[in-house]
Amino acid sequence: MSAPILDVKGLEAWYGPARALRGVDFEVEDGGVTAVLGANGAGKTTILRALSGLIRRSGDIRFRGRPIGALATEDVARLGVAHVPDGRGTFTDLTVEENLRLGAYVRSDRQGVREDFDRVFGFFPRLKERRRQQAGTLSGGEQQMLAIARALLMRPHLLMLDEPSFGLAPLVVAEIFRVLGEINRNEGVSLLIVEQNASLALDLADRAVLIETGRVALSGPSQAIRADDAVRRAYLGY
Amino acid sequence: MGEFLHQLASGVALGGVYAIMALALVMIYQATQLINFAQGEMAMFSTYFAWKLIDLGEPYWLAFFATVLVSFIGGVVIERLIVRPFANAPVLASVIVFIGLSLIFNALAGWLYGYSVQSFDSPFTGKPWFGAGYMSAHESGSIVVTLAVLALVYAFFRFTPLGLAMRAAAQNPVSSRLVGVRVGWMLAIGWGLAAAIGSIAGMMAAPIVYLDPNMMGGVLLYAFAGAVLGGIDNPFGAAVGGFAVGVLGNLIGAYLVGDEVKLSVALAIIIAVLVWRPSGLFGRRLVARV
Ligand SMILES: Nc1ncnc2c1ncn2[C@@H]1O[C@H](COP(=O)(O)OP(=O)(O)OP(=O)(O)O)[C@@H](O)[C@H]1O
Ligand SMILES: [Mg+2]
Numbered sequence: 001m002s003a004p005i006l007d008v009k010g011l012e013a014w015y016g017p018a019r020a021l022r023g024v025d026f027e028v029e030d031g032g033v034t035a036v037l038g039a040n041g042a043g044k045t046t047i048l049r050a051l052s053g054l055i056r057r058s059g060d061i062r063f064r065g066r067p068i069g070a071l072a073t074e075d076v077a078r079l080g081v082a083h084v085p086d087g088r089g090t091f092t093d094l095t096v097e098e099n100l101r102l103g104a105y106v107r108s109d110r111q112g113v114r115e116d117f118d119r120v121f122g123f124f125p126r127l128k129e130r131r132r133q134q135a136g137t138l139s140g141g142e143q144q145m146l147a148i149a150r151a152l153l154m155r156p157h158l159l160m161l162d163e164p165s166f167g168l169a170p171l172v173v174a175e176i177f178r179v180l181g182e183i184n185r186n187e188g189v190s191l192l193i194v195e196q197n198a199s200l201a202l203d204l205a206d207r208a209v210l211i212e213t214g215r216v217a218l219s220g221p222s223q224a225i226r227a228d229d230a231v232r233r234a235y236l237g238y
Numbered sequence: 239m240g241e242f243l244h245q246l247a248s249g250v251a252l253g254g255v256y257a258i259m260a261l262a263l264v265m266i267y268q269a270t271q272l273i274n275f276a277q278g279e280m281a282m283f284s285t286y287f288a289w290k291l292i293d294l295g296e297p298y299w300l301a302f303f304a305t306v307l308v309s310f311i312g313g314v315v316i317e318r319l320i321v322r323p324f325a326n327a328p329v330l331a332s333v334i335v336f337i338g339l340s341l342i343f344n345a346l347a348g349w350l351y352g353y354s355v356q357s358f359d360s361p362f363t364g365k366p367w368f369g370a371g372y373m374s375a376h377e378s379g380s381i382v383v384t385l386a387v388l389a390l391v392y393a394f395f396r397f398t399p400l401g402l403a404m405r406a407a408a409q410n411p412v413s414s415r416l417v418g419v420r421v422g423w424m425l426a427i428g429w430g431l432a433a434a435i436g437s438i439a440g441m442m443a444a445p446i447v448y449l450d451p452n453m454m455g456g457v458l459l460y461a462f463a464g465a466v467l468g469g470i471d472n473p474f475g476a477a478v479g480g481f482a483v484g485v486l487g488n489l490i491g492a493y494l495v496g497d498e499v500k501l502s503v504a505l506a507i508i509i510a511v512l513v514w515r516p517s518g519l520f521g522r523r524l525v526a527r528v
Contacts, residue, residue: 089413
């Protein structure tokens, strides 16, 4: 088995003086999908923020073998880590197309960027129809698609998503997860998905990590976690 | 009629100066929600720099472009060294830094160049390009220059990746960093651009208001009035507001109240707008979905 694309050991993170993560370990396989599950306030969003360097963190974080725990957010992104934040992070005053162009901001391969525009418009045709529209006027589902499309224009090796299903209608959620699966299978983009909707995330993931008050309560292959009735009832609530 | 046209034309010419100065204020405001009170004195200091170069025998346009470049660099350096350390400080701390900066530039100019009023030659001489009869050559040239600045700034923000990244960084710093935009540098470049634009405002104003360390005090106030009138978070509105204040100020000064109290007109505009329409005429009409 090849080395994991993301290897996290002893991750701690703080909001001011308050410690929100207390030593979290997990991995994302190269080309794999890891789901981060847990109740409200467990620290899932905090994990992604810490990996992106948006908050103070410590611990050993390796991305493609390289320590990234001391890098600024911009530099983590430039290495190929795309982060779709909770709330979707839309540039509401800009057009849909400008939002997408920002995804490609650090790239210089114009031809490749053009192809990637076509690719994401293929995944989300609605974005193409609305490319000249102010992004703040999109529906919640469209903004989630836009956030994912913007992240894909970065040509990331690892795509981190914070509750991509949040607040969306089931049909839209299904469409988004179908695309995520396709990106993972066909293009080899590794995924780290934070979700409240555990069954949805476990279907896509090969590994899962259960977070409880800033610690890992349980982790392992997603099949095993899904199969364990006690775990399901205690942690996943379904 | 001739007198009216004359007042109108010089109002437009001055309005162009206010418009680009207002644009400089808006650029900083959009990124930081702060008004840079030192913008005027920075522009004044830049203008002295141009004057010195010309005094040393350099041709006008060489001095002009050298001043724009040096002002840009100066703006970047000021942001990095002086403004940046207060990025997370309370608003009042930033206001004090801005006031301190303006006092420093004022004192520095006085110390280096003296407090006596100097004349500053216009590069536009002879017949005006248009509006002959009621407009001076400098006024016609200044209108062209300020319109060119507005067009260039618009094109920069609208069509270049860097301009897009600067707009993005101003409105959503976190998302910008997540796509790799170096937000800190965007702010510094914003300061550089504002200083560069301000220097052009100073060089266009100087032949009209003459050069002395306090030359930009009035200009900044009118520019601020223009920005508030048009909408402090809207570059287009601020530019229109700048022109409007230039024209209104001149006409009201000439026909209603007299030149001595003209400046109070600017203050009256600011107060009236803040009371009746705080977002300005072109205030933000963002449609957001939550
Ligand atoms: N900006 C912040 N400042 C201070 N504390 C915070 C901040 N954001 C989160 N926290 C705290 O950190 C802990 C973890 O929060 P986090 O947002 O990571 O939870 P989560 O697992 O993403 O929850 P949810 O499912 O509700 O999104 C919580 O106790 C929360 O109160
Ligand atoms: Mg969360």
